Every structure is written in structure tokens, then in C-alpha cells.
Amino acid sequence: MxxxxxxxxxxxxxxxxxxxxxxxxxxxxxxxxxxxxxxxxxxxxxxxxxxxxxxxxxxxxxxxxxxxxxxxxxxxxxxxxxxxxxxxxxxxxxxxxxxxxxxxxxxxxxxxxxxxRAPSRSARRGGTIDEYPFYKMESASLHEVNVGPIHAGIIEPGAFRFICNGEKVLHLEISLGYQHRGAERQIETSESLLRQVLLAEGIAGDSAVTHTTALVRTIEKLAAFDSSKAGNLDVERTVALELERMAMHIADTGALCMDVGYQLGQVACEALRTLTINTTQLWCGNRFGKGLIRPFGTNFPLTDEMRQTILKNVAEIRRRYNEVRQDIKNTPSLLSRMEQCGLVSAQQMQRIGGVGQASRASGLARDIRVSHPWGVYTDRIAHQSIIKEQGDVMARLMMRCREVLQAADTIVALLTELDCSVATPAPQWDVKLQPYMFSTALVEGWRGECCHVAITDGEGRVVCYRVKDPSMHNWLALAIAVRSEGISDFPICNKSFNLSYCGHDL
Amino acid sequence: MLLNKLKVFKSHGSQYIPDLDAVQLPEIFRGRPELSECDEETARELEKMCPTKAIAASPFSLDMGRCLFCGECARRAPQAIRFTNDYRIGASRREDLIVTPATRSIPFAHDAVRKEIPAMFAHALKLRQVSAGGDASVEMELNATGNVNFDFGRYGVEFVASPRHADGVVITGPVSRNMAEALQVCYDAVPDPKVVIVAGSEAVSGSLYAESTEVDRSFFERHQPDLWLPGAPTHPMVFIEAVMNLIGRRRRGEQTKK
CATH class of the missing domain: 3.30.460.80 (NADH:ubiquinone oxidoreductase Nqo5 subunit)
Structure with missing residues (x-):
């Protein structure tokens, strides 16, 4: 074996x-x-x-x-x-x-x-992050465009090197590691579970619920804790995860509208994202859901009042967002920018190991909610992945649009009949973990598959902790998507993936 | 086609916040903490449990510049610590972020602000943001300050693409080793006089990453920030209110001029 x-x-x-x-x-x-x-x-x-x-x-x-x-x-x-x-x-x-x-x-x-990632103790001798050995093509008719590490906007750093023939991109190489701050090392050397949870919340702030859910599930497995028997815990965690999915997909819809100069879509999505994250804030006091996911329990059990507020806001967001979606689909000037742009085939996705919504937009049906279900996805929610075949910017946008509506439906299905009088336990911080164990948990966040792994020693202490953000797989998909496109289409290709720098760099 | 747009337009309605000074965040929002004197044993316990070493037992205090506002201390000892929804927590001096049992508001020391800042930037402040190991949440909140809801651009405060166009830099994240040089290059490219703002507790102190070997905070040995903004992340209102004070358009605690 x-x-x-x-x-x-x-x-x-x-x-x-x-x-x-x-x-x-x-x-x-x-x-x-x-x-x-x-x-x-x-x-x-x-x-x-x-x-x-x-x-x-x-x-x-x-x-x-x-x-x-x-x-x-x-x-x-x-x-x-x-x-x-x-x-x-x-x-x-x-x-x-x-x-x-x-x-x-x-x-x-x-x-x-x-x-x-170019960490300080790299086993590769010599060379700083700025001396990354970029791929080169020797030709008098080609030129290189370097972007980064600091980009023109409020976004994270990474170095992009384009090799272009005129306006056309022949090759893009992405060098990351600028955000490396030692997240895994900090988690595995922490004595305190609270500290580990806070570190997980900051692995990728736009996926705080995803990564924290992965960490607490990894830890709970090490204590043989069954979250399905802990009141409404599984339902609440899933509602938080789906709210995060809605918020980020809406944000990206707005960002794509902005990059093609479509202001109505942009501002409508900005306002809808605000409403979504403010709903999360009303629940737990933080717009990104920090503080909401805790090990072995929750500090913010859903009250009936909060349940109704979420249902009301989600219905409103769904209705208004669907109008934006219809509008985008029926605007030829938007379609002409986004269709057939930034193509990644299913075969390419398969080869590079693409995951999440980007893979599903290329016809590769990778979705942890279906393939490796956990929590409510094992029984209460029979999730069906949305799959698109085109693999272009438009497919990735429409994937987001459909997933927002689907996430809203999931939240409604979970909350409509939920009995909030059920007691959901408070978090625990001093639970003894089993010794000599290997624990792993997978969570399908809005970007895709997030994988956490913990290994304990003879005392039940976490001595090894590893994190994988879906961006690890998908950065290469962005590099492939821009090949043969005009360099001016890079921004919409990039936004259509919206990958994480900090989640990759750790 | 037009009908779809009209529908979006109608549903969108009017979203901007007319009076930013009047904004109140929900009760549950964790802003400025309030401390009460407590027995030494409790204070020691809180000091020990805080993962970012924000809490000191004697004298009893909480440093918002390290705090991630997780609120676990307030759950452990609600009689000693509670978080209010007060978002007026940005400061021009680092030490003003330290809350003691006597603190009932965070002062904004206008006399600690360099004179050229209100003189030159009161009506237009263009900023270049540098993310240096940040988790993208502070970055998204900074983006949100310019969105359709907050519309900070109405006061001439905006983020620009090039440091050459900027009057200052806004730093987020604990400053990763791999970004230390790029941050310095960006700072050097901003014309004088220039403003330095640190946004988020990670940027203020390093917070969870203060001891990490992958972090290089030597920038702050060479340059003194003009504005310290705690938070995980810094809420858009924390940023807006504090910057309005920095450029002298508001005076915290006084009735605002309309």
C-alpha cells in the first residue's frame, strides 16, 4: 500500500x-x-x-x-x-x-x-529577490516591460516581466515573494492557539473566513471534535464563507467594470460589496469576518434577529446584483472587451493544476464543495458546481456572477428554517491535541481550494504547519492567459483571476 | 439595453454618505478600547493571553498599535476591558495609541504635526500606497475610502499611481524583508515635503510579525510617521477622520465647522 x-x-x-x-x-x-x-x-x-x-x-x-x-x-x-x-x-x-x-x-x-518566495534563509545561495532570473528572449524586434514590485494602485506587490512584440505579449513571467513574512513559521512556533487563529486570519485578508475555517478544522480534527454536533456551528461557518464569496465576487465584478471603463457597473458593485461586508460587520464587528471563525465554537452565535437581517440583506443584494449581471450580459461594448480575451483551455488548466472558480471557467470541474465535501456540504447542501467552457475573461466574470447568486441561495437555504434557540458552544483555547498526528483540511473559498496541514509531536504540540492558498496553482494560469493578448488587456486578465500575493508568499 | 441600465441606476439610488462627520459605526464594531482598573492577577492573565503583547499588566494598559482588535481579552475579563465603537483612534504621536484606565478618548496632537502639512495639503493630499507584507484587508479598506460610499475624494484626498505624483506614502503590512528596499525607493521618489502614514496595526508595530526574521522595519529607524492608524484592518472611517485631522480640516473633539 x-x-x-x-x-x-x-x-x-x-x-x-x-x-x-x-x-x-x-x-x-x-x-x-x-x-x-x-x-x-x-x-x-x-x-x-x-x-x-x-x-x-x-x-x-x-x-x-x-x-x-x-x-x-x-x-x-x-x-x-x-x-x-x-x-x-x-x-x-x-x-x-x-x-x-x-x-x-x-x-x-x-x-x-x-x-x-526568496525567504531570508533560502537554501539557494546568493541573489536577492530583485535578482530573480527572468526568462529572456533575444531579438532586436522584442522589448521587455517590467511592472512592479509596486503596482499602480492600492494592491499588493509582485514583479511582472512581459516580453512583447509590439503591443502583443509573447510571454509573461511573475516573480513573487515580496509579501513573504514567515506566516507558516509563526504558526508552527506559536504556543497559543489564539495566536495561530489570528495568524490564519491574516494569511490573506480577503479570504480571512476561508483560511481561518481551514485552520480551525485542521486543529479540531486533532482533538477529534465533531463540529456537526456543536449546535449551529457548521451552518454559521458556511454562511460566513458564502458571505465572503459574495463580497469578493462582487468586488471583482466592480473591478472588471472599472477596468473596461464601465462606471455604472463599478459603482453599483462597490455599493453592493459595502452592503455585503457591512452585513458581516453587523454580525461579528469586522467587515472581513475576522473574529467570526473560532476553534470549537463561536463568539457570535446567530441570533434570530441577525438571521433575519442576513436574509433580508442577502435578498436585496441578490436582486440588485442580478440586475447588474443582466446589464453586463446585454452590453455589446463590454462583451467585445471580455469575450475571447485571456483564454486558458481546460487542457492547460489540467496541466498546471488550476483550481477554483478560474478552473471551472475553463471547463475543469474542480470544486472541493463537490469533490471533497465537509460540514453542511456533506448533507444539507447538495452543491452543484457552475461550469463554463470558454475559459476567457467573460467566462471568469460570469462564473463570479453565477456564484454570487448561488451563494445567496445557499445562505437562504441554510438560514430560512434555522432554529437560533439551539445553543452553539463558545470557543475553547486550551484543548489537548492528539500526539503524533497528521491532520489536513480543505475548504473551497471564493478563489478555490485552500489546504492546511498540521503535524503534532509526542506532546500534541503543532510542530509543522503548512498552508496552501489556491493562488499557488493559479498564478501560472494568469501568465498563460495573457499570451498573445495586447498588453493593454493585462489589467482585465489580472482582475478576472484576482489572485492573492500574500496567500502565495505566506 | 438602456432599460437594464436604468434598472441598475434606479436600484443603486444614492449611496454616498452626505456627512462623514456624522457616521456612527454599529455597536458591535471593535474600536477604541476602554480599560477599568482591575486586580493584578487579572491584568497578568490578560497580559499573558494577548498574542501581540498589546496588553501590559503594570501599569495596566493596552497598546492599540499592536492590537488586532480580536476582542478575546474583553471576553476573558469584561470587567477590565471593553471595546467601544469609537473609530476616532488615529494619532499623530505613537504614544497616544496606548490606552490606560484613564483614557476616555484618543487625543489628536495637532501641535505634533509638522507645520507644512496643514499649510500645504489642507485642500489636496495625493497619496501613494505601499503594501509591504500586508494581508490585503487594509489595502481594500484604503481602496474603499475612495468608493461610492465614502468618497473621500470630495476633500481632495486621493490615491495616485506614481510616487512622483504623490505628497506622501501610506504603508501597510509589517514591512517584509523583501519589500524593504522597494519601500525606501518609493519614499525617495516622492517630492518634499512628504507625509508618511502607517495604516493597520501590523504597519504600526509589526504586531504578530514583530519578531519574524522575514520582516525588516529599519525604514522606521530612518523615517518618522506623521500619522499612526491602528486596526486589523483600519476601517475607512478611521483613515478618513484621522487624515482630516492631520491636514487640519478638523479638530477632534471640537464642534466641526460646516
Whole structure:
């Protein structure tokens, strides 16, 4: 047996039950599984076990079987003959780059052996983040355009290098790491669970509910806590998650309208996002839902009054947003900008391991709510993914539009009959976690699949914590989307993905 | 086609806030904390539990510049700490962010503001934002200050694309090591005289990342911020109210001129 199988709604795994393979066995096992289009890697990372040895863990998701499969192998810093998986499966590139950068493990034939985040203790010798080895094309008729790390707007930093032939983009390479602040290291060295939760809220502020839900689920599994029996806890967490999805999809709709010069759509969406996040604020005191997701319970159990307020506001947002959607769909000047622009095919998405709404807009049906359901998605909500085939900016926009309406419907379905007199427990901060365990939780946020992993030592302390934001997979999709487009279409391509810098850089 | 637009237009109605001075945030919003004297044991316990070391036991105080406004201390000891919905918490001096049991409002020290700031920027202040390890929530709130609801542009305060067009920089995030140089380059590119604003508790103190090896806050050894804005994130009203004070258009605590 090469893999240990578990489920998103399952429990933590005893470390000793996970098979330890040799790299050769692991390599073959991965090749075999990744040849199946239903499979992709959710995480792949190393943890030092001795002075020069690493235990490397891989988490593979099988969408058809709904399983999470975990395998591991040991590697010594001086081991040789580790053939690269990226060569055959480009989706593996961020993980192998991370292994090289963090631990100095080099994979033979790795075609894109470049820095990922440029941390202070990088195992790559020499070179600062500003000396990233960008891909070059030598030709007198080509020119390069460098953008960043600081961009023209209130957004996060990242360096973009375009190679253009006239106005046409031949190649875009994105160098990240500017936001690296040591989030994983801070989480795994924290003694306090509260501190870990606050760190999770700041992994990506626009996905605070998503990442915090992933962290508390990872921790709760380590204490064998069943959130489905904790009053309305699962329902409340899902409502918060869907409110976040609505808010961000509406924000991105507005941003896309702005970038094509459509002010009516922009301001209407700004106001609707305000109404959405103010609803969250009315519930928990913070517009981004910080403070709302807590381990083993909640500080803000839904009152009947709050339930009705959410239902009222969501209905209003849904109605008004749907008018914006109809308007966008019926405005030829918008369609001419967004249709057939920024194309990413289903095959490309599959190759690079794309996830979330961007993958679904390209016809690749990756959605954790369906493939690896948790909480209310296992029973109360029979979620059906929205899939679009076109893979262009318009498809990603319409995906957002439809998901806003769908999220509103999910909230209505969850809250309409909800009995708010049920007691939902308060958070707990001093729960003993099981020793020698491997715990992972997946959450489908508005960007896509978010994966957290924790490993405990003999005392039940979290000694390893790993985070994967969906942006890890999808940045490459943006680079592919702008190929052969005019460079002036970069902003709408970029906004149609709206990927996270801080979630990637950690 | 036009009919769809009219529908959107009609439903949108009028969204802007006519009087920003009159804005009240909901009771549940966690703004300025109020402290009450408590026994030393409780104070020690609160000091120990605070993940950002914002709370000191003796003398009992809470530093908003470190605080993420999670509110867990107020749940542990509601008799000692409660969070009010007061968003007038930006300060021109770092030490004014430290709340003691005597604090019932955050002072805005106009005499600590450099004279050229109100003299030159009272009617137009163009800012360049630099995110340096921020989590994007403060950035989104800064964006929101210019949106259809808050419309801070009505007072001539706006964000611009180039530091060459700017009168100052707004820094968010704990200042990641990888952004330290870019931040300095951006600051240098802003013409004198220039304003420095730090937005969000992470930018004010580093907060959770104060000890991280991936953070480089040496910028603040060379440059003194003119405005300190706590919060996680900084609410648009925190930013607007404090900037209005900074440029001398308002005086906190006094009746506003209409």
C-alpha cells in the first residue's frame, strides 16, 4: 500500500500509519496517479526529521473517489537521483521549487528551477529577490516591460516581466515573494492557539473566513471534535464563507467594470460589496469576518434577529446584483472587451493544476464543495458546481456572477428554517491535541481550494504547519492567459483571476 | 439595453454618505478600547493571553498599535476591558495609541504635526500606497475610502499611481524583508515635503510579525510617521477622520465647522 486514504470530513491520521516510500517508489506512484485527470496534488512539502534528513509528504486529491490520499518518503540532503515530477506534470512546479528553496533538495531535470518566495534563509545561495532570473528572449524586434514590485494602485506587490512584440505579449513571467513574512513559521512556533487563529486570519485578508475555517478544522480534527454536533456551528461557518464569496465576487465584478471603463457597473458593485461586508460587520464587528471563525465554537452565535437581517440583506443584494449581471450580459461594448480575451483551455488548466472558480471557467470541474465535501456540504447542501467552457475573461466574470447568486441561495437555504434557540458552544483555547498526528483540511473559498496541514509531536504540540492558498496553482494560469493578448488587456486578465500575493508568499 | 441600465441606476439610488462627520459605526464594531482598573492577577492573565503583547499588566494598559482588535481579552475579563465603537483612534504621536484606565478618548496632537502639512495639503493630499507584507484587508479598506460610499475624494484626498505624483506614502503590512528596499525607493521618489502614514496595526508595530526574521522595519529607524492608524484592518472611517485631522480640516473633539 503506497497511500493512506482519508476524507475531508474524516479524522486526523496517526503518523505511523502513513507509508514511507523510497523516492523511486513515490515517483512511480505519483506518475501513475497523476495520469488520471481526476487527481491533482493539494500539497507537497518537506519537514526536517533529523540533522540532514527530511520527511516529505504529498497530499493527493481524487475528485472521482472523493478521497484524500497521503504518501511520504524520506530524503537526505545529499541524496542524488531524484527525477523531477514537474518535467512531466507542470502542476508540481511551486512545490518542487519550495523544496529546493527551503531545504536545498534538487530535483533532476526540473525545467523551472527558480526561486519561489526568496525567504531570508533560502537554501539557494546568493541573489536577492530583485535578482530573480527572468526568462529572456533575444531579438532586436522584442522589448521587455517590467511592472512592479509596486503596482499602480492600492494592491499588493509582485514583479511582472512581459516580453512583447509590439503591443502583443509573447510571454509573461511573475516573480513573487515580496509579501513573504514567515506566516507558516509563526504558526508552527506559536504556543497559543489564539495566536495561530489570528495568524490564519491574516494569511490573506480577503479570504480571512476561508483560511481561518481551514485552520480551525485542521486543529479540531486533532482533538477529534465533531463540529456537526456543536449546535449551529457548521451552518454559521458556511454562511460566513458564502458571505465572503459574495463580497469578493462582487468586488471583482466592480473591478472588471472599472477596468473596461464601465462606471455604472463599478459603482453599483462597490455599493453592493459595502452592503455585503457591512452585513458581516453587523454580525461579528469586522467587515472581513475576522473574529467570526473560532476553534470549537463561536463568539457570535446567530441570533434570530441577525438571521433575519442576513436574509433580508442577502435578498436585496441578490436582486440588485442580478440586475447588474443582466446589464453586463446585454452590453455589446463590454462583451467585445471580455469575450475571447485571456483564454486558458481546460487542457492547460489540467496541466498546471488550476483550481477554483478560474478552473471551472475553463471547463475543469474542480470544486472541493463537490469533490471533497465537509460540514453542511456533506448533507444539507447538495452543491452543484457552475461550469463554463470558454475559459476567457467573460467566462471568469460570469462564473463570479453565477456564484454570487448561488451563494445567496445557499445562505437562504441554510438560514430560512434555522432554529437560533439551539445553543452553539463558545470557543475553547486550551484543548489537548492528539500526539503524533497528521491532520489536513480543505475548504473551497471564493478563489478555490485552500489546504492546511498540521503535524503534532509526542506532546500534541503543532510542530509543522503548512498552508496552501489556491493562488499557488493559479498564478501560472494568469501568465498563460495573457499570451498573445495586447498588453493593454493585462489589467482585465489580472482582475478576472484576482489572485492573492500574500496567500502565495505566506 | 438602456432599460437594464436604468434598472441598475434606479436600484443603486444614492449611496454616498452626505456627512462623514456624522457616521456612527454599529455597536458591535471593535474600536477604541476602554480599560477599568482591575486586580493584578487579572491584568497578568490578560497580559499573558494577548498574542501581540498589546496588553501590559503594570501599569495596566493596552497598546492599540499592536492590537488586532480580536476582542478575546474583553471576553476573558469584561470587567477590565471593553471595546467601544469609537473609530476616532488615529494619532499623530505613537504614544497616544496606548490606552490606560484613564483614557476616555484618543487625543489628536495637532501641535505634533509638522507645520507644512496643514499649510500645504489642507485642500489636496495625493497619496501613494505601499503594501509591504500586508494581508490585503487594509489595502481594500484604503481602496474603499475612495468608493461610492465614502468618497473621500470630495476633500481632495486621493490615491495616485506614481510616487512622483504623490505628497506622501501610506504603508501597510509589517514591512517584509523583501519589500524593504522597494519601500525606501518609493519614499525617495516622492517630492518634499512628504507625509508618511502607517495604516493597520501590523504597519504600526509589526504586531504578530514583530519578531519574524522575514520582516525588516529599519525604514522606521530612518523615517518618522506623521500619522499612526491602528486596526486589523483600519476601517475607512478611521483613515478618513484621522487624515482630516492631520491636514487640519478638523479638530477632534471640537464642534466641526460646516
Amino acid at each position: 503506497k497511500w493512506f486514504t482519508t476524507y475531508n470530513n474524516g479524522s486526523a491520521i496517526d503518523l505511523r500509519k502513513i507509508p514511507a516510500l523510497t523516492y523511486a517508489e513515490f515517483f512511480e506512484a505519483m506518475r501513475e496517479r497523476l495520469a488520471n485527470p481526476a487527481c491533482h496534488v493539494a500539497h507537497y512539502f518537506g519537514v526536517p526529521v533529523e540533522e540532514t534528513r527530511l520527511r516529505v509528504w504529498a497530499i493527493l486529491l481524487d475528485d472521482a473517489e472523493h478521497t484524500i490520499d497521503v504518501a511520504s518518503y524520506d530524503v537526505d540532503y545529499y541524496d542524488e537521483d531524484l527525477p523531477s515530477l514537474t518535467k512531466e506534470f507542470p502542476a508540481m512546479h511551486p512545490f518542487e521549487r519550495d523544496m529546493t528553496e527551503r531545504w536545498g533538495v534538487r530535483y533532476d531535470g526540473m525545467p523551472w528551477d527558480k526561486p519561489l
